[in-house]
Amino acid sequence: MEHNMWQLLQIELYKIFRRPRTYIAFGASAALIIILQFGLKVDGSEYASFMLQSIGNFDVQGKLLNGYLVCFIILQLMLVHVPLLVTLIAADMISGEASHGTLRMLLSKPISRTSVVMAKFYATCVYTFLLLVWVAILALLVSLLIFGKSDLFLMRSEYIVIIRKDDIFWRYICAFCFAYISLVTVAALGFFLSSLADNSIGPIVATMSIIILFTVLGTLNIPVYKAINPYLFTTHMVVWKDFFDEKVNVSNEAIAGTIENLPSIIHSLLVLTVYIIVLMGATVWVVRKKDILS
Amino acid sequence: MSVFIVHLYAFANAQDVTVLVNKVKAKLDKVNDYTAAGVLKTDVAFIKAPVSNVLTYFKKPDHFRLVKKSGISVLPKGGISVNMGLVLNTDNFIALDAGESIINKVKTKVVKLLPNDENDNIVLSTLYIDAATLLIMKAITTTKDNGTFEVDMFYGKYAAYALPDKVLFSFNTKNYKLPKGLTLDFDEGTNPDEINKLKNKKGKIEIDYSSYIINKGVDDAVFK
Numbered sequence: 001m002e003h004n005m006w007q008l009l010q011i012e013l014y015k016i017f018r019r020p021r022t023y024i025a026f027g028a029s030a031a032l033i034i035i036l037q038f039g040l041k042v043d044g045s046e047y048a049s050f051m052l053q054s055i056g057n058f059d060v061q062g063k064l065l066n067g068y069l070v071c072f073i074i075l076q077l078m079l080v081h082v083p084l085l086v087t088l089i090a091a092d093m094i095s096g097e098a099s100h101g102t103l104r105m106l107l108s109k110p111i112s113r114t115s116v117v118m119a120k121f122y123a124t125c126v127y128t129f130l131l132l133v134w135v136a137i138l139a140l141l142v143s144l145l146i147f148g149k150s151d152l153f154l155m156r157s158e159y160i161v162i163i164r165k166d167d168i169f170w171r172y173i174c175a176f177c178f179a180y181i182s183l184v185t186v187a188a189l190g191f192f193l194s195s196l197a198d199n200s201i202g203p204i205v206a207t208m209s210i211i212i213l214f215t216v217l218g219t220l221n222i223p224v225y226k227a228i229n230p231y232l233f234t235t236h237m238v239v240w241k242d243f244f245d246e247k248v249n250v251s252n253e254a255i256a257g258t259i260e261n262l263p264s265i266i267h268s269l270l271v272l273t274v275y276i277i278v279l280m281g282a283t284v285w286v287v288r289k290k291d292i293l294s
Numbered sequence: 295m296s297v298f299i300v301h302l303y304a305f306a307n308a309q310d311v312t313v314l315v316n317k318v319k320a321k322l323d324k325v326n327d328y329t330a331a332g333v334l335k336t337d338v339a340f341i342k343a344p345v346s347n348v349l350t351y352f353k354k355p356d357h358f359r360l361v362k363k364s365g366i367s368v369l370p371k372g373g374i375s376v377n378m379g380l381v382l383n384t385d386n387f388i389a390l391d392a393g394e395s396i397i398n399k400v401k402t403k404v405v406k407l408l409p410n411d412e413n414d415n416i417v418l419s420t421l422y423i424d425a426a427t428l429l430i431m432k433a434i435t436t437t438k439d440n441g442t443f444e445v446d447m448f449y450g451k452y453a454a455y456a457l458p459d460k461v462l463f464s465f466n467t468k469n470y471k472l473p474k475g476l477t478l479d480f481d482e483g484t485n486p487d488e489i490n491k492l493k494n495k496k497g498k499i500e501i502d503y504s505s506y507i508i509n510k511g512v513d514d515a516v517f518k
C-alpha cells in the first residue's frame with residue numbers, strides 16, 4: 001500500500017511539474033519580489049521617511065531598511081497573492097482530470113479512490129512547499145544579501161516593536177512553517193471544490209473568489225461581519241505576523257526569544273488544521289460517492 | 295526702602311546663582327569631547343525595545359549623537375537634554391534663584407535658566423545643582439519643538455568631569471503620535487481606551503554608562 005502511494009505520488013508530481021502552468025506561480029512570485037526589492041533599493045530612503053512620518057516625535061537611528069524589514073514587507077504584500085497561485089494547481093487536481101477525461105481511467109485501476117485523492121493532495125502539498133521555499137529564498141535570503149542585516153523595526157497598529165537582529169531568523173522559519181499550513185488550507189479548499197466540478201476553471205475561480213471574499217470580510221470593521229471573523233480561515237492565515245511580537249518584562253524591556261501571543265498562534269494553527277481535515281474528509285467522501293462519468 | 299532692599303536681595307541672589315552656574319559651566323567645559331559606552335533601556339508604553347549596547351559621542355560646542363552599533367534605536371526628539379554640556383553651551387542666559395530642594399538625598403540649589411536668545415530652542419531650564427560638588431543632579435528642560443524633558447543624573451567615577459554614570463531621561467508621552475502600522479499591516483485596530491492608556495504614561499529612557507574616553511578627539515564624521 002505504501003509502495004503504491006509512493007508511486008502514485010511520483011506520478012502526480014510528474015503531472016504537476018510537466019504543466020507550464022506550474023511555473024507561472026514561480027515566475028509570478030519571483031517577478032513581484034524582484035520588482036519590490038528593486039523599488040526599495042532605488043527609493044528605499046523615501047519609503048523609510050514616509051514610514052516614520054507617523055512617529056514624528058521620535059528620532060529613529062540605524063539601518064531601518066534592511067533585509068529583514070524588506071522580507072516582512074514582501075510577505076505582507078504577498079498575503080493574498082501566494083494563495084491564489086496555490087489555487088491554480090490545487091483546484092485543478094481532480095477537475096482537471098475530469099475535464100480531460102482521464103479521471104475515469106485513473107479510478108478504474110486497482111487502487112482505492114481515497115489513495116488517489118490523497119496522493120494528489122500530497123503532491124499539491126509538495127508543490128506548495130517548493131513554492132514557499134522559492135518565496136523564502138527570494139524574499140528573505142536575497143533581501144538579506146541585497147539590503148544587509150540589522151534589527152527589525154516594525155510599526156504595528158498602535159505600537160512599535162524592535163527585534164534584535166540575532167533574534168529574527170528563527171521567527172521567519174516559524175512564520176514560513178505557519179504560512180505553509182495556511183497555504184495547505186487553501187489547497188484543501190481548492191481540492192474540495194475541484195472534487196465537485198468537471199472543469200478546471202470553475203473550482204479555480206471559486207477558490208479565488210472565496211479567498212478574496214473572506215479577506216474583504218475580515219478587513220471590514222462592521223460588527224455583523226466581525227462576529228464571523230473568527231470562523232474564516234483567512235483571519236487565521238495572517239497570524240504568522242504574531243511571531244514578530246515580543247513579550248516585555250516589568251520594566252517594559254522586550255525579552256529576546258519570546259512571542260507575545262503564542263496561544264493565539266496555536267489556536268489559529270488548530271483552526272487551520274481543522275479546516276484541512278474537514279475539507280479533505282469532505283473531498284474523499286465526495287470522490288468515493290461520485291458517479292464518475294468523465 | 296523695603297522695596298529697594300527686596301530688589302537688592304533678589305539681585306544679589308541672581309548674582310550668586312549666576313556665579314554658581316558659571317562654575318558648573320567651567321567644570322563642564324573641561325570636557326571638549328567624549329566617547330562613552332553604555333547600555334540603553336527604553337521604557338515607553340508603546341515601544342517594545344530590547345536593552346541594547348550604545349555608544350554616545352559628544353564634541354563641543356553642540357554635537358551629540360547616540361549610536362546603537364549595527365542596530366536601530368528610537369529616542370524622543372530633543373535628546374539634547376541627555377547632555378548638560380549642550381544645555382549650558384552658551385553664556386547668553388539669565389539665571390534666577392528658585393530656592394533649594396533635596397534630590398536623591400542631596401541638598402541642591404534650584405536655578406531657573408532663561409536663554410536671552412529668542413531663537414534658542416530651549417525655552418526654560420530648571421537645574422538642581424549640588425553646590426558642593428558643582429554637579430547638576432537633575433534638569434527639567436522645556437523646548438520649543440519637543441515639549442518638556444526631565445533628566446536625572448547619577449554620578450560616580452567620572453564626577454570630576456561632571457559626566458554621569460547613569461542618566462534617566464523622562465518625558466510625557468501624552469501628546470506623542472502613535473504609529474499607524476505603515477509596514478502595510480492589516481491588523482485590527484486597538485480600541486481607543488487602550489490607546490489612551492498607552493499614551494497617558496511617562497516615557498523613560500535610561501543610559502547606564504560603563505566607560506568614557508574623554509578629550510581624546512572625536513571624528514566629525516560621527517555626527518553626520
